[in-house]
Amino acid sequence: MSMTAPAKIVLSDVHKSFGKKVVLDGADLSIAQGESVVIIGGSGTGKSVLLKSILGILRPEKGSIKVDGQEVIGMGAKARDRMMLKFGMLFQGAALFDSLKVWQNVAFGLIQGRGMEREQAHAIAIEKLAQVGLAESAGELFPAELSGGMQKRVALARAIATSPEIIFFDEPTTGLDPIMADVINDLIVKCTKELGATTLSITHDMASARKIADRIAMLYKGRLIWVGPAKDIDHSGNEFVDQFIHGRADGPIKMELRA
Incomplete structure (x- = not known):
């Protein structure tokens, strides 16, 4: 990823609330084409809300979100459908369709989203399964017949599968043992580099963040309070970042108790 690469995604002063609960409070972030950015932060800090705002699932009250220079907030339905063709997504917990065979899960976006013939979609699905280290025979299984690592x-x-320009990873290693998590991290790096995709990930797993990120950003109280190269995370000079990455109870971040 070249530091002179054009911006693929740009968030400027993004605000999103749910009633009196302020979740995003002026979030700013620019992601270059081909760059891998990982957002870290505690549970409930708004990481998923930020992703959903970029995708148009949620609409911020204020600010700007641009993808390839196009404003996302307020975008019409047809334009949004076209924009969504640029995206791929790995959901937390895999989120596979239990009633579909593995190859049908992989080919779902090709058949339903692109209108591709099943035979062609099947061939691509088998190719993509091979890229992640699964045999063709695995394509005929159902998700319930797979281990957690295989489901990921x-x-x-x-x-x-659709060779997307942008891929979002939502807690890609949740529920995996450390060895399988590292395998998935390696596959994410390999597959996204082969595609030349721009990636945005959210995770609590610092080992994952260090491996897959070019840059890491920390979200706290609705703002990205530190953004920098992954290699600099251990000497960020930010006491909030330092407490989070070392998992310390004592520090400026205090657990908010709910009544």
């Missing part, structure tokens, strides 16, 4: 591989194959 299938989810990754589905995320890259």
Whole structure:
């Protein structure tokens, strides 16, 4: 990823609230074409809300979100449908369709989203399964017949099946043991580099963040309070970042208790 690459996604002063609960309070972030950015932060800090705002699932009250220079906030339905063709997504927990075979899960976006013939979609699905280290025979299984690690591989194959320009990863290693998590991290790096995709990930897993990120951003109280190269995370000079990455109870971040 070249530091002179044009911006693929730009968030400027993004605000989003739910009633009196302020979730995003002036979030700013620019992601270059081909760059991998990971957003870290505690539970409930707004990481998923930020992703959903970029996708247009949620509409911020204020600010600007641009993808390839196009304003996302307020975009019409047809324009949004066209824009969504640029995206791939690996959901938390894999989120596979239990009633569909593995190859049908991988090919879902090709058949339903692109109108591709099943035979052609099947061939691409098998190719993508091979990219994530799964045999053709795995394509005939159902998700319930797979281990957690294999399900994540299938989810990754589905995320890259349409050769998207942008891929979002929502807690890609949740529920995996450390070794399988590292395998998935390696596959994410390999597959996204092969595609040349721009990626935005959210995670609590610092080992994952360090491996897949070019830059890491920390979200706290609705703002991205630190953004920098992954290699600089251990000497960020930010006490909030330092507390979070080392998992310390003592520090400026205090757990908010709910009544």
